[in-house]
Amino acid sequence: MISFNQVSKRYPGGFEALKNVSFELAKGEMAYLSGHSGAGKSTLLRLIAAIERPNTGAVLVNNQNVSALKSGALPYLRRNIGMIFQDHKLLFDRSVFDNVQLPLQICGSDHKETGKRVRAALDKVGLLGREKSNPIALSGGEQQRLCIARAIVNRPSILLADEPTGNLDAEYAQEIMNIFNSFHQVGVTLLISTHDTGMLQSNRVRVITLKHGEIQTAPPVTQEGSGQAASSKPSVLSAAEGSGL
């Protein structure tokens, strides 16, 4: 479903944010994307949504090379991808309802269908009663859930979440994770960036780790065995492969 083949990304100015990144995420799989600040997590997610383009290599989504898409084809790709941005990108001069309906407006959905879909998305994240509020009146965690509602309103088959639990306490972060787990259970493909070590350890989910723009391979296992299983997949560090929850 998502495949990176020897992808490198250099930003204007010369900084190489991703170096020869290769990995695959199967249809319906859920994985965490971890790594230090500046490791390239947001860059990787932006490449999948074709917000950024790689300098070399190919990014495939459903066997389509998104790095080669013409701008006219991008709305079709993005209809299939829900993105939760690290910096939220909420519009504070519009209501909760209007924020969620934005992706539908771009796609030209009719009035009745829009109302139905927006309320279904708000219901899914527990914000149904808040549709007339301004996002400024929501707590940090509620704003995060609003971002999730906006990302899923198009019923995408792929959900990309960039640090969705940053700044939330452990309990609230787990609530957000429960929402993602429910999407995973209905077959949505999820890639969630985080450097929340508690979350990485407590959920049995595959972890793809970036370090200075490169995929981290699993550490070598000593002859005696260190208690850690060796990863059979090169270039991907897996905590618990394809757990299926």
Ligand SMILES: Nc1ncnc2c1ncn2[C@@H]1O[C@H](COP(=O)(O)OP(=O)(O)OP(=O)(O)O)[C@@H](O)[C@H]1O
């Ligand atoms: N638009 C840009 N122009 C130039 N350099 C950039 C740009 N965006 C990101 N970078 C650089 O690329 C590197 C990777 O950035 P990125 O935002 O992908 O990291 P990250 O892993 O998401 O970090 P964080 O955990 O802090 O969000 C960083 O060194 C950053 O400064």
Ligand SMILES: [Mg+2]
């Ligand atoms: Mg980031």
